[in-house]
Amino acid sequence: MASAIHYAATLRTLTPLGALPDAALNTLLSQAHSHSYPKGQPLFNQGDAVGHVAIILSGWVKLTRTSASGTEAVLDVLSTGHILGLQHFFAGTPHPCHAIVAEDAEILSISATLLPPLLAQHPALTLAFLQTLAQEKNALEQELEGRALQNAAERLGCFLLRLVPPAQHKSTQPIEIKLPFDKTLIAARLGMKPETFSRALASLKKELNLRINGSHITIPRVGVLTKQSCASCSGVFPCYQRNCR
Amino acid sequence: MASAIHYAATLRTLTPLGALPDAALNTLLSQAHSHSYPKGQPLFNQGDAVGHVAIILSGWVKLTRTSASGTEAVLDVLSTGHILGLQHFFAGTPHPCHAIVAEDAEILSISATLLPPLLAQHPALTLAFLQTLAQEKNALEQELEGRALQNAAERLGCFLLRLVPPAQHKSTQPIEIKLPFDKTLIAARLGMKPETFSRALASLKKELNLRINGSHITIPRVGVLTKQSCASCSGVFPCYQRNCR
Numbered sequence: 001m002a003s004a005i006h007y008a009a010t011l012r013t014l015t016p017l018g019a020l021p022d023a024a025l026n027t028l029l030s031q032a033h034s035h036s037y038p039k040g041q042p043l044f045n046q047g048d049a050v051g052h053v054a055i056i057l058s059g060w061v062k063l064t065r066t067s068a069s070g071t072e073a074v075l076d077v078l079s080t081g082h083i084l085g086l087q088h089f090f091a092g093t094p095h096p097c098h099a100i101v102a103e104d105a106e107i108l109s110i111s112a113t114l115l116p117p118l119l120a121q122h123p124a125l126t127l128a129f130l131q132t133l134a135q136e137k138n139a140l141e142q143e144l145e146g147r148a149l150q151n152a153a154e155r156l157g158c159f160l161l162r163l164v165p166p167a168q169h170k171s172t173q174p175i176e177i178k179l180p181f182d183k184t185l186i187a188a189r190l191g192m193k194p195e196t197f198s199r200a201l202a203s204l205k206k207e208l209n210l211r212i213n214g215s216h217i218t219i220p221r222v223g224v225l226t227k228q229s230c231a232s233c234s235g236v237f238p239c240y241q242r243n244c245r
Numbered sequence: 246m247a248s249a250i251h252y253a254a255t256l257r258t259l260t261p262l263g264a265l266p267d268a269a270l271n272t273l274l275s276q277a278h279s280h281s282y283p284k285g286q287p288l289f290n291q292g293d294a295v296g297h298v299a300i301i302l303s304g305w306v307k308l309t310r311t312s313a314s315g316t317e318a319v320l321d322v323l324s325t326g327h328i329l330g331l332q333h334f335f336a337g338t339p340h341p342c343h344a345i346v347a348e349d350a351e352i353l354s355i356s357a358t359l360l361p362p363l364l365a366q367h368p369a370l371t372l373a374f375l376q377t378l379a380q381e382k383n384a385l386e387q388e389l390e391g392r393a394l395q396n397a398a399e400r401l402g403c404f405l406l407r408l409v410p411p412a413q414h415k416s417t418q419p420i421e422i423k424l425p426f427d428k429t430l431i432a433a434r435l436g437m438k439p440e441t442f443s444r445a446l447a448s449l450k451k452e453l454n455l456r457i458n459g460s461h462i463t464i465p466r467v468g469v470l471t472k473q474s475c476a477s478c479s480g481v482f483p484c485y486q487r488n489c490r
Contacts, residue, residue: 071394086379090375090376091379144320148320232314
C-alpha cells in the first residue's frame, strides 16, 4: 500500500478524471492508496457492499456474475483508466458482480466513506464521475448493438482493432498485436463459446491472412480488418466508443 | 406544448429525480415543457447533437441503431421515468441512436443549453443524474448477463414478470397482463428473431399453462413463472434491476 499523490500525471492522461482542477484531483489522490494484485485475486464479490471506488492503473480485471444455477457470465474485462464500484456507489446498491484480477494489476482505491464530503467540496468531481458513467454506458450500448448485429468474426475483429495502438490506426504496414489475456477469457468477454471463438479466429486467419503465433497476431492491413469488422456496426473504427486498452 | 411545473408530483414518484429538493425540482420544471407524440414519431436521429434532455412521462420510446449495411438493432424500449439524451449530454457525444415513439407518448423536455447553469446552481441535480445513469448502467449489465446466461424462454419470462404490477408480485391467483407493444418489437427488444420469440412463447404456454389472447396474457402463478425465468440469472424477481414499466 502506497500513497497515491504521485499518480496525478498518470490520471491526467485518463479522461474524464484527468480534466479535474488540480485542487480536486490532489484532494482525491491524497485520500487514495495504490495496491498491486496478482492474477486470480478477487477484489470484491457479488453481493458485497461497495467499500471502495477503485481506478485500474495497469493490468486487467474481469467482472463476472454467477447465476442461481452456478453458471458464470463474464460481463466485461477492464483495464487502465476504468473505475470499479462507481455506479453501485451512486446507485446505492451492492456489487452485482465479482471482480477478479485477470492479469497482474495495480489499482488505486479510495474508501467509499470518503467520497460524499469530497463530492460536496468539489462539484467538478461529481461531473467527472457523471462523464465517466456516461461513457461507460455508451460502451455497454455499443456492446449490446454488437451482440445484436455483428457476427462472431466481426466481433472478434472489433476486439483486435481496439488493441492496435493509436499511432498505428492508419498504418498500411503489417502490425503485430498481443492478446492481453487468454483466449478462453476473450471468448467469454465477447459472449462466445470457445468453439465459436476458434471458428471466428480461423475465419479471420483465412479471409484476412492474419498470422497467429500463440498470443501474438499479425494484422496485414488495419484498413482491411476495419472494413470486415465495421460492416455490420453503426460506428467505424477508430470509434473510441469502448476503451479496451 | 405546455408548461411542466404541474408535473412535480408525477416526477416525485420517479426516482432518482423525485428525491430532489423542491427548489431544484421546481427550477428544472420551470424550464421544461411537455409534448405529446404519436406512435411512429421520431424524437431524434443517430448522429444528431443532443438538443434536449427528455423525461418520458407515459408511452413507449424505442432506441435503435442502424449499421453501415442498413440493418437495425433495437437497443431498448423505454417507458415512464426514463431520461433520454442524458448520457450523451454528459459524454459530449451526439446521439448514437435513433429514438422513435413506439406507443403514443408524453414527454417532458428541457433544452440542453439550460442544463449547465442549472447543474451549477443545484449540485443535488448533478447527483440525481449520476444516480440515474448508475441505475441505467446496472440495467444494461443485467441485460448483457441475461443474453449470456438465459435462454429465449427465460428472457421472455423475465420480460413478462416485469409487467406484473407490484401489488400482484406475491399473488397466488392467475394474473392478466397486457403486452405493452407489438410482438415483433418485443422480440427485437429481447434480441431475438421473431421465430425464436414465437417458439419461446409457445414453450411458456405449454410448460406453464400461460393463456394467450392477442396481446393479453394470463399467468396462472407468478411464483412458477419466477422459478422458470430466474433459474439462470444472478437475480430473483422482483429484482428491480430494470424498470420496464
